[in-house]
Amino acid sequence: MDRKSAIFCIALVFAVLCLPGTSFAQDWIWARGNLHTHTTNSDGNMPPEFVADWYKTHGYQFLVISDHSKYTDVTPLDTDPNDGFVLIGGEELGVRGAKRPIHANAIGISATIPDPTALTRPGKSLKNLVEVIRKAGGIPQVNHPNFGWSLTHREILEIQGPYLMEIANCHPAVNNAGDYAYLPVEQTWDILLSNGRTVYATATDDAHNLNPEKPGGAMPGKGWIYVRVREITPTAILDGIRKGDFYASTGVQLEDFSFNGKEFQVKVIPKSGEKYLIRFVGKWGQILQETDGTSAIYRVKAAHEPNAYVRAKVICTDGTVAWTQAFRL
Amino acid sequence: MKQSMFLALMLFLISLCSITGTVYASDGWLWVRGSLHTHTTNSDGDSPPEAVADWYKENGYQFLVITDHETVTDVASLDKDPNDNFVVISGEEVAMPGEGAPIHANAIGITHTIKSPKRTFMAGRSVRRLVDLIRGAGGIPMVNHPNWYWALNHRDLLHIQGPYLLEVFNMGSDNRNAGDYAHISTEQMWDILLSEGQEVYATATDDMHLLKKGAGNPDGPACGWVVARVRELTPTAIMEALARGDFYASNGVEIADYSFDGKEFRIKVVSNGGARPLIRFIGKWGRILQETEGTSAVYRVAPEREKDSYVRCKVIVGKSAAWTQAYRLKGE
Numbered sequence: 001m002d003r004k005s006a007i008f009c010i011a012l013v014f015a016v017l018c019l020p021g022t023s024f025a026q027d028w029i030w031a032r033g034n035l036h037t038h039t040t041n042s043d044g045n046m047p048p049e050f051v052a053d054w055y056k057t058h059g060y061q062f063l064v065i066s067d068h069s070k071y072t073d074v075t076p077l078d079t080d081p082n083d084g085f086v087l088i089g090g091e092e093l094g095v096r097g098a099k100r101p102i103h104a105n106a107i108g109i110s111a112t113i114p115d116p117t118a119l120t121r122p123g124k125s126l127k128n129l130v131e132v133i134r135k136a137g138g139i140p141q142v143n144h145p146n147f148g149w150s151l152t153h154r155e156i157l158e159i160q161g162p163y164l165m166e167i168a169n170c171h172p173a174v175n176n177a178g179d180y181a182y183l184p185v186e187q188t189w190d191i192l193l194s195n196g197r198t199v200y201a202t203a204t205d206d207a208h209n210l211n212p213e214k215p216g217g218a219m220p221g222k223g224w225i226y227v228r229v230r231e232i233t234p235t236a237i238l239d240g241i242r243k244g245d246f247y248a249s250t251g252v253q254l255e256d257f258s259f260n261g262k263e264f265q266v267k268v269i270p271k272s273g274e275k276y277l278i279r280f281v282g283k284w285g286q287i288l289q290e291t292d293g294t295s296a297i298y299r300v301k302a303a304h305e306p307n308a309y310v311r312a313k314v315i316c317t318d319g320t321v322a323w324t325q326a327f328r329l
Numbered sequence: 330m331k332q333s334m335f336l337a338l339m340l341f342l343i344s345l346c347s348i349t350g351t352v353y354a355s356d357g358w359l360w361v362r363g364s365l366h367t368h369t370t371n372s373d374g375d376s377p378p379e380a381v382a383d384w385y386k387e388n389g390y391q392f393l394v395i396t397d398h399e400t401v402t403d404v405a406s407l408d409k410d411p412n413d414n415f416v417v418i419s420g421e422e423v424a425m426p427g428e429g430a431p432i433h434a435n436a437i438g439i440t441h442t443i444k445s446p447k448r449t450f451m452a453g454r455s456v457r458r459l460v461d462l463i464r465g466a467g468g469i470p471m472v473n474h475p476n477w478y479w480a481l482n483h484r485d486l487l488h489i490q491g492p493y494l495l496e497v498f499n500m501g502s503d504n505r506n507a508g509d510y511a512h513i514s515t516e517q518m519w520d521i522l523l524s525e526g527q528e529v530y531a532t533a534t535d536d537m538h539l540l541k542k543g544a545g546n547p548d549g550p551a552c553g554w555v556v557a558r559v560r561e562l563t564p565t566a567i568m569e570a571l572a573r574g575d576f577y578a579s580n581g582v583e584i585a586d587y588s589f590d591g592k593e594f595r596i597k598v599v600s601n602g603g604a605r606p607l608i609r610f611i612g613k614w615g616r617i618l619q620e621t622e623g624t625s626a627v628y629r630v631a632p633e634r635e636k637d638s639y640v641r642c643k644v645i646v647g648k649s650a651a652w653t654q655a656y657r658l659k660g661e
Binding site for chain 1: 506514517615650
């Protein structure tokens with residue numbers, strides 16, 4: 001090999017190494033999981049074994065079982081440590097005596113947490129509920145705030161972050177989009193972020209009906225999260241969730257996204273025949289930029305207010321979306 | 330009369346005049362309620378024009394715009410009594426035939442049918458063409474139900490130059506006003522347009538097709554309306570109020586009065602004795618500036634502000650709401 005071609009080869013190797021994305025080179029993966037699932041241990045219509053098996057055989061890497069007011073033991077469900085699928089213990093807690101349903105998931109617990117009793121105001125009850133979950137070692141997720149119109153932004157503002165909040169609970173009766181009198185949950189999230197709260201958005205199934213013979217209602221496979229992990233273990237997944245290193249999806253898959261303080265990059269794994277819109281959203285829900293296509297870069301403007309942030313939402317022409325978490329500026 | 334009694338009486342009269350709301354009443358302003366989007370048997374409505382006009386006249390309305398598809402319904406024969414406290418304004422709902430989701434706009438106040446223009450490749454250019462055509466014919470343009478079949482998004486609407494009316498709250502049964510995961514709600518769409526500097530006046534309408542369904546039922550009458558501020562109940566005065574955006578939209582809440590003097594936004598709600606009103610002031614990008622519970626509220630403008638800032642007010646009572654138009658804040 002002469003000197004010229006040697007230089008060329010070295011340059012080529014460098015060029016390949018510098019390609020966007022390759023620096024992440026698969027020492028981590030996106031693990032797909034559902035954070036909100038019911039079984040026959042509460043008001044779900046299929047037993048835990050069936051539910052776990054459904055998710056395992058439908059492209060998920062993890063599942064949180066969250067029966068109402070009851071911890072479902074997941075150890076007997078997770079028999080094969082090498083099947084690339086793990087179960088995480090959880091519970092959907094309620095508030096006893098509350099006028100409207102105030103629900104939160106405790107993620108990563110191993111024993112039932114008793115439901116707390118209602119306090120004077122819904123906001124106070126919610127705050128207490130989240131604290132009870134944290135004290136028991138669980139990661140709190142505020143569930144379906146618009147279900148029964150139970151929690152407004154003013155009430156949720158009473159909680160301190162970080163916590164998870166369902167902005168796309170895919171149960172058909174939870175009013176995610178709001179109405180003339182109530183805000184959409186996505187706008188509630190922007191209000192919380194704009195007030196400086198650390199809130200991680202989730203999409204979940206809130207699955208109750210897994211009976212293949214009677215489709216309808218709250219079915220599985222509609223909303224989930226992808227967590228960035230180095231290995232498929234409950235610990236790694238819980239760590240990823242706790243630090244907000246995940247995105248929520250109803251069907252859009254991202255190859256990667258990153259923010260270095262100046263540039264927010266998003267890259268979509270496209271479905272064939274579909275088009276994508278990448279929207280960058282800032283404080284109070286302001287649309288900062290919209291780019292048609294499967295990748296986009298948003299460059300942060302120099303001056304910004306306190307509590308400013310940027311998040312990305314990717315919208316597919318088939319109606320599915322993905323939401324990244326918000327990055328603070 | 331003793332001097333002290335006279336003074337007390339004067340003070341009483343002065344205090345009466347200072348109550349919010351009475352200012353305009355004493356100035357001779359009237360709030361008049363009207364429907365801007367109404368079909369009859371001249372297109373796909375279920376009832377003849379006479380029955381439709383009678384219904385609105387007898388159910389608390391002061392004006393009605395009849396907007397049949399692709400045809401101007403003659404309103405002269407419907408508005409015979411000049412002293413009945415009810416006027417009918419002619420109009421047309423104009424569509425754009427061609428490929429793609431339906432683009433519709435109302436031409437309010439026109440007297441001759443506008444022929445449907447052909448749409449162009451882009452939805453945004455098409456709707457701009459439609460709005461220009463309506464203006465050319467002397468009508469006030471109202472872009473209808475933007476989320477119906479997801480026909481028009483905020484990027485399409487940014488092609489139009491204001492001022493124009495936007496049917497933010499079409500109450501027809503398939504309006505999709507709330508949007509979904511992939512589509513922005515019509516109310517947020519309106520805030521985006523305002524934040525981009527557009528003059529857009531929000532309307533609530535029945536898009537009434539089925540009079541026989543009865544009041545408050547989707548596609549029936551009295552689901553959404555506007556209340557305009559006029560000095561006299563004439564088609565001209567109403568058209569002028571619509572053109573300058575001097576009206577609010579409602580699907581059930583009545584506002585006694587509101588005003589903005591550049592520093593303070595004052596509003597007073599008519600209590601219906603039911604749920605306690607929530608008065609929300611909204612600014613650029615839909616930001617909630619202030620929320621007050623009760624039947625009246627004052628929002629004081631913060632000193633520093635960005636370009637294209639505004640303040641608008643939304644009053645929520647139970648499941649219903651009223652929306653004022655947005656007032657621009659003057660830059661520093």
